[in-house]
Amino acid sequence: MTLAALTTLLFAIAILIFWSGLFSGLETALFSLKPHQLRRLEEKHPSLKQFIQVFRENPRRVLNVLLLGDALVNVPLVVLCLFLLWEGPLAARIPQWVAATVIFAIVVLLCDLIPKLLALSAPYRLSALGVFTLKALMPLLDRVGHLLEQVSTGIVNRLTPLQDRKST
Numbered sequence: 001m002t003l004a005a006l007t008t009l010l011f012a013i014a015i016l017i018f019w020s021g022l023f024s025g026l027e028t029a030l031f032s033l034k035p036h037q038l039r040r041l042e043e044k045h046p047s048l049k050q051f052i053q054v055f056r057e058n059p060r061r062v063l064n065v066l067l068l069g070d071a072l073v074n075v076p077l078v079v080l081c082l083f084l085l086w087e088g089p090l091a092a093r094i095p096q097w098v099a100a101t102v103i104f105a106i107v108v109l110l111c112d113l114i115p116k117l118l119a120l121s122a123p124y125r126l127s128a129l130g131v132f133t134l135k136a137l138m139p140l141l142d143r144v145g146h147l148l149e150q151v152s153t154g155i156v157n158r159l160t161p162l163q164d165r166k167s168t
Contacts (some may be wrong), residue, residue, distance in 0.1 A: 001088055009084055012117050016077040023070035026130035030055065030062065033115030039122040041128060051135045065134070065141040067147075072141075074111065078103055 001009075033041070042052045055062050085091065085099040094102075120125045 001019065006084075009080060011089075013077065013080050013084065016073050017106065019073045020070055020077060020107070021110035021115035022130055022133065023066050023073065024112045025119040025126050027063065027066045027070075027121035028116040028131065029123040029126040031059070032064075032120060033127055037124050037127075040133070040165060041124070045128070045131075048131055048135060051131060053140070054138075061142070062134075062138075064145050065138050068145050069081060069141050070111075072144075074107060078107065079112070081106060115159065 038052055038056070042049050042149070081103045085094060085102065
């Protein structure tokens with residue numbers, strides 16, 4: 001692997017870690033906000049009024065978007081980490097169990113646990129920063145989520161008999 005390819009790969013992994021951490025931290029921060037903090041966020045940033053209204057009326061929709069965004073970032077992150085560990089400069093020197101442990105540590109610690117702890121320590125600050133990003137991504141992720149929901153419903157309808165669906 002060339003130095004340029006390795007640098008590009010490491011840069012892509014760093015960007016994906018950032019996005020995953022942002023989605024995880026924002027999830028914790030938003031759902032930790034108290035009503036007065038939501039009002040203050042709305043007052044300080046009038047452009048967020050519609051997003052905050054959506055969040056108040058349908059928090060599950062916002063949560064679905066956050067979880068979908070996190071999943072869409074984590075899958076390529078794991079794939080790129082595997083590629084780096086299998087094809088990178090340390091490929092022949094690292095046992096696969098060590099590679100799996102490293103990937104697990106990256107995803108759990110850097111992408112989930114640390115951002116959630118930071119979000120719990122300052123939910124308002126992280127919300128004020130991250131909500132603008134989420135507001136911009138919400139229409140796209142919401143459409144993708146609806147499409148995935150329709151596909152899964154179609155699969156369930158085809159694979160389960162009608163009488164099973166009526167009883168649930």
